[in-house]
Amino acid sequence: MRKRIVAGNWKMNKTPSEAALLIGELIPLVNNDNVEVVFCVPAIDIPCAVELTKDTNIKIGAENMYFEDKGAFTGEIAPGMLKDAGVKYVILGHSERRQYFAETDETVNLKVHKAFEYGLTPIICCGETLKQREQGITIEWVCMQIKIALLGLTPEQIANTVIAYEPIWAIGTGVVATKEQAQEVCSAIRACVRSIAGDEAADAIRIQYGGSVTGDSAPELFAMEDIDGGLVGGASLKPDFGRIVNA
Numbered sequence: 001m002r003k004r005i006v007a008g009n010w011k012m013n014k015t016p017s018e019a020a021l022l023i024g025e026l027i028p029l030v031n032n033d034n035v036e037v038v039f040c041v042p043a044i045d046i047p048c049a050v051e052l053t054k055d056t057n058i059k060i061g062a063e064n065m066y067f068e069d070k071g072a073f074t075g076e077i078a079p080g081m082l083k084d085a086g087v088k089y090v091i092l093g094h095s096e097r098r099q100y101f102a103e104t105d106e107t108v109n110l111k112v113h114k115a116f117e118y119g120l121t122p123i124i125c126c127g128e129t130l131k132q133r134e135q136g137i138t139i140e141w142v143c144m145q146i147k148i149a150l151l152g153l154t155p156e157q158i159a160n161t162v163i164a165y166e167p168i169w170a171i172g173t174g175v176v177a178t179k180e181q182a183q184e185v186c187s188a189i190r191a192c193v194r195s196i197a198g199d200e201a202a203d204a205i206r207i208q209y210g211g212s213v214t215g216d217s218a219p220e221l222f223a224m225e226d227i228d229g230g231l232v233g234g235a236s237l238k239p240d241f242g243r244i245v246n247a
């Protein structure tokens with residue numbers, strides 16, 4: 001049985017003092033031991049988020065990291081820094097990182113390896129544009145992204161990875177993929193993992209859907225066979241996140 005995982009992606013929102021208020025508000029709403037709950041927060045909010053959630057079921061994640069251990073990379077954050085600060089998860093390859101910060105499948109792969117080296121669990125994002133969906137290449141595109149991201153990992157590492165399928169046309173738009181659309185791609189991702197890492201990894205890996213999920217849409221999405229939870233942007237900053245976790 002795969003444990004469900006619901007992660008919030010706060011993006012570039014909430015100062016440390018605002019983060020403390022929001023965390024205090026969300027703690028009682030997301031208290032559910034059947035679900036792994038992760039708050040992926042801006043780097044500057046990590047110390048206070050780790051401190052405030054230390055006796056709760058919530059784990060803290062980062063929204064990005066660099067693929068080198070340390071050195072002259074001004075403005076970047078190293079995996080060892082995240083680990084030392086108490087971070088457990090790290091989002092890699094979010095479409096906004098790809099669009100605005102030139103992230104590629106190759107740099108995502110380097111980061112995934114580094115994350116495992118430091119005991120961080122990667123949440124690897126993939127997803128197609130609207131144009132790619134209209135061209136009928138969604139499955140090929142997403143499977144290619146996943147194959148490159150997972151290159152060189154052991155089946156055990158792949159089993160411990162989280163993949164977030166996030167159609168770009170659904171991120172921050174209020175347009176949610178239908179449960180059938182989301183299931184079709186998540187099932188293709190699992191088949192792709194099966195072909196490269198075997199049955200055990202494919203049955204263990206957790207695949208999230210992300211893209212305008214709310215408390216209203218979460219129950220039917222999370223009921224689909226290959227959807228093991230969600231990566232949530234906008235709604236993770238509101239009490240609605242509690243409804244999503246409990247869905």
Ligand code: PEP
Pocket residue numbers: 009166170171172173174210211212213231232233234235
């Ligand atoms: C995201 O940024 O990962 C995301 C899914 O955002 P939203 O839920 O706001 O569409």
